Amino acid sequence: MEIALSLLMGIGLSATSGFRVFVPLLIMSMASLAGYLELSPTFEWIGSYPALVIFLVATLLEVLAYFIPYLDNLLSMISSPAALVAGIIITASVITEMSPLLTWTLAIIAGGGFSLAGKVTSNLVHTGSTTMTGGTINPALSLLESIFSAVMGILSVLFPLLVIFFAGGIIYFLVKMKKRIRPR
Secondary structure, rough: OOOHHHHHHHHHHHHHHOOOOOOHHEEEHHHHHHHOOOOOOOHHHHEEEEHHHHHHHHHHHHHHHOOOOOHHHHHHHHHHHHHHHHHHHHHHHHHHOOOOOHHHHHHHHHHHHHHHHHHHHHHHHHHHHHHHHHOHHHHHHHHHHHHHHHHHHHHHHHHHHHHHHHHHHHHHHHHHHHHOOOOO
C-alpha cells in the first residue's frame, strides 16, 4: 500500500510540474524538512535548506515570469523539457521501497507522462487564450495555474488518493480537446 501511495504522490506532483516546474519541488522540499515526506536516499538533497532556497527563488521567478503576456507563451514552450525532467525526478524521489529498475521505469512512464500531460493542458489553455483574447487574460490564467499547482502539490503530499481524480480530470480534458481539434 505504501508503494501505491508513493506512486500516486509522485504522479500528482509530476502532473503539477506540468503547470509550474518548480512549485512541486518547493513543496517537496518543505514537506521533507517538516517531516511529512520521505525521500529516496538518492534524492534526500531535495529536503535540504540550500535546495529549499534554490526552489523558492526559482518558483518566484517562474511564477512572476508567467504574468508577462507573450513571455508566458515562450516560457510555456521552453519549459516543456524541464517539466518532463522534473516529473521524472519527482516520481523517482518519492518511491522509496522498490528496485531501481522499477522505480526508474515508473518514474519515466508515469512521472514523465503525467508531467507532459499537465504541460500539454497548460499549453493548450495558454495558446487558446492568447488566440482568443490577444493575451489579455493570460495573467489571470497564470495566477489560477500557480494557485492550482500549489494546491494540487500540497494535496498530493497530504492526500495521495485524490490524485486518481486529478489524473482522471487531466485525461478527460485532453480527450475532449482532441475531439474538438480533430477535423470532421
